[in-house]
Amino acid sequence: MNGADDTDGLAITLGVEEEFFLVDPESRDLLADPDPAIFRTCEENRGSHKIVRELMRSQIETNTRVCRSVAELRDALRDTRRIVIDAAGRHGAAVLAASTHPFASWRTQAPTPQDRYERFTMSYQDIVRRFMVGGMHIHAGFGDADSRIRVMTALRRYLPFLHALSGSSPFNAGRETGFKSWRLTVVGSLPRSGLPGPLASRAEYDRLVAEYRKMKFVENGSELWWDIRPSHAYPTVELRICDICTRLEDAVTIAALYACLIRRLMRLDREGALRPEPLTEIVAENRWIAQRYGVLAFLGDPAREGGRIDIDDYAAELIESVAPDARALGCEAEVRRSVRIIREGAGADRQIDLYRLRLLEGDGEAEALRRVVDQALVETREGIEETHG
Secondary structure: OOOOOOOOOOOOOOEEEEEEEEEEOOOOOOOOOOOOOHHHHHHOOOOOEEEEOOEOOOEEEOOOOEEOOHHHHHHHHHHHHHHHHHHHHHHOOEEEEEOOOOOOOOHHOOOOHHHHHHHHHHHHHHHHHOOOOEEEEEEEEOOOHHHHHHHHHHHHHHHHHHHHHOOOOOOOOOOOOOOOHHHHHHHHHOEEEEOOOOOOOOOHHHHHHHHHHHOOOOOOHHOOOOOOOOOOOOOEEOOHHHHHOOHHHHHHHHHHHHHHHHHHHHHHHOOOOOOOOOOHHHHHHHHHHHHHHHHOEEEOOOOOOOOOOHHHHHHHHHHHOHHHHHHHHOOHHHHHHHHHHHHHHHHHHHHHHHHHHHOOOOHHHHHHHHHHHHHHHHHHEEEOOOOOO
C-alpha cells in the first residue's frame, strides 16, 4: 500500500480491534475483577490508538489507529499489544490472545458495569452471562458506500478461509470441544449473527436496518453482529468472523489477505465483472467446516469435480489470484505466509497439540490446561519489541 497515494482510486485503509483476556499469572485463571489501574495506565499511554473495556471485566479491547499500509498496521498492532501487556504486567495481570480461555468458568465472571452491557444482559440473559469470548475485527476503508456493500457481499465466499487461519478457541470450560473455533458457536447464539444475506446497495442495507429499528429489535446497525458488516461508526467494512490470533504475525497475514481481496474485488466491481453470488447455504456450510477443522478443512467448491478442495490448494489458488494486488499493496510476503499457517497450524492447533502432549507425558487435565495458557501467554508477547524496517 503506497502511503496515502490514491492515483488509481484503489486505496485502502486498515484498522484492527483485538479483544484480550486478563489472566492471573499464578493461577492462570481469568481475573474476574482486574485492577482498574490497568485501564487507567492504558488510557495514559494509548497515543493515537484506542483502548477500552469489553463486555466482561476480565477483558480489554485495543483499537489501532487508522493505517495506510500493512507494514504500518503491523507496527500499530505491536504498539497496542505492548501497551496492554506492559500495563497489565505493572498491575498483576498477564494478557492472553485466545478467543476462549481454556478452563475458566463463566460463573465466576461479571459484566463490565456499563448501560449498554446491562441492557444486553436484560435482553439476552444467559447468552451474555456465558459470553466469554474475544475476537479480532478488521476494518477496511475504501470506495464509496455502494461499492463497499457490493464488495462486502462478494467477500462472503472467502470468510470461511479467513476464519480457518484464525482459529484460537478449541477449549471451553476445561473441555476440548472438538472445534478449532468454539467462539463461533457462542457468538451464534445471538440473534442477527452469522452470514449476512447478499446485498446490492447501501440503500438496501439501510432499509434492512430501518425495519429492525421500526420493530425495536435494534437501536442501530452496531447490533447486527454479522460475520462481516458495514461499520456503524466508520466508512469501513468490518470483518468480524475471525478469532483473535495468538501470534501477531498471523493477524497481519489475515489483514493483508483481506486488503488484497478487497482490492481485487474493487477492480472487478469497476469492470462489472464480479462473479455470481454462491448460495448462502453453501458458504454457511464452509463456515461450519472451517470452524470445526480449521487449517485441516476440505472446503466445498461446487465448480470442482468431487465438490471439495483441500485448504492448502485453496490457499495456493487464492494467493495467485490476488498476486497483482499484493504487489500493489506491498504485502506479498504477508499473503504468502498464509501457507505457513496452514502447514504449521493456527493457535488452536498449537493449543491442542500441547494439551495432548502433556497428557501423554503424565500431566493431569488441569495442569495440561495451565501449560496451554502458559504457551499462549508467551505467543501473545511474540514480536512486540521488534521494529519494522
